[in-house]
Amino acid sequence: MATVLSVSGSPSPVSRTARLLRLLDARLRDLGHEVIPLDARSVPPEALLGGDLGHPALRELAALVEAAEGVVVATPIYKAAYSGLLKALLDVLPQYALSGKTVLPLATGGSVAHVLAIDYALRPVLTSMGATHVVPGWFTLDKDIATGADGTVTVAPAATEALEQVVDAFSVALHGRAHLFTPAG
Template structure:
């Protein structure tokens, strides 16, 4: 199966975005994929904000991207765009860090007014970084994600069905890509 990097671009330690990603990660693991977690907020701020490309944490993250077959990118939406924290990381990665990768973009926010943030803000950046296949992303309202431990991360049955659907599309795309590489390799 595929190696997946799951990236949370939320600055919050109690992030709904991260809870959504953990739901997706669990589903992908049950489908046989290997998932590596990355919370951008845990990276050294001085390396991110100082654009220190040689910092060991930044080079380690670049290696994680290079080793992944697929990348799940989750972000809260702030002012109609993805998080500045995520932007600072993407800016430090090599220009074509997503070349040959299948990508699943996910976003969370408090209002339906932000539903197009994936298509208008995030997707162009992912494309410019060389992503070979960006599957349909999904925007989930904050109110549909539970904050408490011990309850399902995606509390709304409708939201859960939608998130599970895009996750399954991502998994199928990865399976096709990995199978094709094995056949040619």
């Protein structure tokens, strides 16, 4: 199947966004995809903030994006937009880094007031970076994501069902994309 780069844009080491994303990574693996997880907070701040495109971490980041057929971008919503850390990460990528990619945007937040942030803040940036297909994303309320003392993540049943549907649709879009670029034979 496809190689998927799974990017968490959360600056928090105990992020519900990242934990939810890693749960969805497992579903993508179950669907046959190779998933490469990336936490934006693991990229050296001096490289991100300095825009040092020659920095080994940024060259590696660009190579990961280039090699992926699909990209999942997950972010907490702060002040009605995606995280500043995610913005910094996207800013250091080449202008058309997502060209030819299928992208799934995901967001988490504390209030339904932020539900449109995917469509009004994140989707335009992903599209401007050349994403071939930005599939419908999903916003999950923080209260619907729980972490147990042992680190296990549980998601409210209604949110789980919706997330499974968007991840499955993303997988189908990746599968269809592969047929677009594979010669018939």
